[in-house]
Amino acid sequence: MDALDSAVKEIRETLPGLPLSEEEPMAKHSSFRIGGPVRAFAVPEDVTSFSRITHILKKHKLMPMVVGNCTNILFPDEGLKDLFIISTERMTRMFLLDDSRIYAEAGVSLSKLASFSCQHSLAGLEFASGIPGTVGGGVLMNAGAYGGEMKDVVESVVSYYLPEQKLYETPLENCGFGYRKSAFQTMAGCAIVSAVFRLEKGDRDEIAAKMKELNERRREKQPLDLPSAGSAFKRPEGYFAAKLIEECGLKGYTTGGAMVSEKHAGFVVNTGNACSHDVYDLMMHVRNTVWQMKGIELVPEIVILPPDYKLTDDSPSAPLHIISGSGPLSEADFSGAKE
Ligand SMILES: Cc1cc2nc3c(=O)[nH]c(=O)nc-3n(C[C@H](O)[C@H](O)[C@H](O)COP(=O)(O)OP(=O)(O)OC[C@H]3O[C@@H](n4cnc5c(N)ncnc54)[C@H](O)[C@@H]3O)c2cc1C
Structure with a gap:
């Protein structure tokens, strides 16, 4: 039994309800519809079970890869026999913090975040409504479109630093955002668990019309x-x-x-x-x-x-x-x- 087998066994015993599959075909998850099996694929429902998984992996000297909607990854056909993937797809809590700020967990899709923002007459996220990724992937990549980028709307990011098993809050000025890049890309073992977005008060109908227009442009061109x-x-x-x-x-x-x-x-x-x-x-x-x-x-x-x-x-x-x-x-x- 190798370290990954032992870790999977311990995770199953500790978190019996956790969706955890072995030899999971990544073509099922990737927007490319390409990719062979990954050794283990877990989908925790919140930060607590996320951290319990990573704690066990660390004990076995393993580091997971964290993914969102897999809309920016090319997985190999041969599969990833040494990799444990944690998907944030069930970490989807989102709420208003006050009249201009939204808290969203890493697995919230950017389209849901933009719709939620529109429902509350908050402008700034229209550009993100057609990007098929998640908050975590979007922040990591500083996703952007039509003149907007995540860096324009992020106020702070909470990440879980796997080597220390600690949560860190990073304010915008320390996120190192640039064109399709962020400081989180170069921080080994850094998983984004949530972000706070600061938005402008706007007119709900105008925000919805802008989102519709950008999505039509996308459909026409892409x-x-x-x-x-x-x-x-x-x-x-x-x-x-x-x-x-x-x-x-x-x-x-x-x-x-x-x-x-x-x-x-x-x-x-x-x-x-x-x-x-x-x-x-x-x-x-x-x-x-x-x-x-x-x-x-x-x-x-x-x-x-x-x-x-x-x-x-x-x-x-x-x-x-x-x-x-x-x-x-x-x-x-x-x-x-x-x-
Ligand atoms: C049809 C289509 C249109 C697109 N249009 C745009 C566009 O207009 N603009 C744009 O910028 N991008 C676009 N993309 C690319 C993609 O949607 C974005 O890069 C998106 O931000 C990726 O998010 P994701 O959740 O899918 O990340 P994934 O593909 O799952 O992951 C991408 C990277 O981020 C890492 N990651 C994901 N979540 C976390 C996390 N919580 N913590 C730490 N690391 C994490 C992964 O390990 C990986 O390295 C498009 C993709 C498609 C298929």
Whole structure:
């Protein structure tokens, strides 16, 4: 029996009602509909059971990966045999703190947060209503759209620091927010458990109309009928990734079941039977072509997990740069992601 077996056994005995599955296929959870089995997948209902799970894992010298709606992750087909995943999908408490602030747990979906805000005539979260992620994933990635970002509305974030088993409250000024980044990405073992949002008093009908307009724009421009993980690459400074990709003639380019969307060249979509390697190969081809033709480096926005991925005490919480370095890529750049 290895450490993971022992930890799973102890967690089952300590928390008998906890949904905890083994060999859980990640294709079931990922918005890409891609990904083999993860060794263990637990879904705690609140911060208390979350912390009890992590306490047992720590005892066995294990570190879990925390996920939200899995709308920004490419899981490997080979599966993740050394990984314990904790999903925040049941940590969904949300309430008003006063007339301009909302408290939301990590698993609250950004669309529910935006609707709740609208119901209470609070403006500022309209941009988030069509982003399919959660509060936790959104804060970690500083998710944004149509000129708004999480950093514009977050007042503070509560995170659970796994190595110390302690909760920390981080005010906005210490969150290290930048374009699709936050300080939480580089803090090993840092799980976001909740956030407080500060919003402006507004007119409920105007807020609802703005949300409707942005969602219509999204439906018109984005390939929402096919599985994806949103924009495949970050916006390079001074350019738009989708425009560069389109100018390189890559719209509709396919590798196996993965395709550069014909509707929006910034998206890589799963046309039905894509495997994770199709997506890696396609992203590598796009990145190389854009580098060769335009001299501009595209950096992935999607979190790409290699098959041997596991977390240790000094791992970053989000492995955002599995693809690293400037310029054309070689197979070696993907060595961690290949068999
Ligand atoms: C159709 C589509 C449209 C999209 N549009 C946009 C858009 O307009 N703007 C945008 O910014 N993004 C967009 N995305 C990408 C994605 O929805 C966002 O990045 C979102 O914030 C990810 O949230 P999540 O809960 O799904 O995170 P996940 O995909 O589950 O996780 C992403 C990363 O965050 C980490 N993480 C998740 N929760 C926690 C937590 N509680 N504590 C610590 N780490 C955590 C994970 O370990 C992982 O490293 C889109 C995706 C899709 C599929």
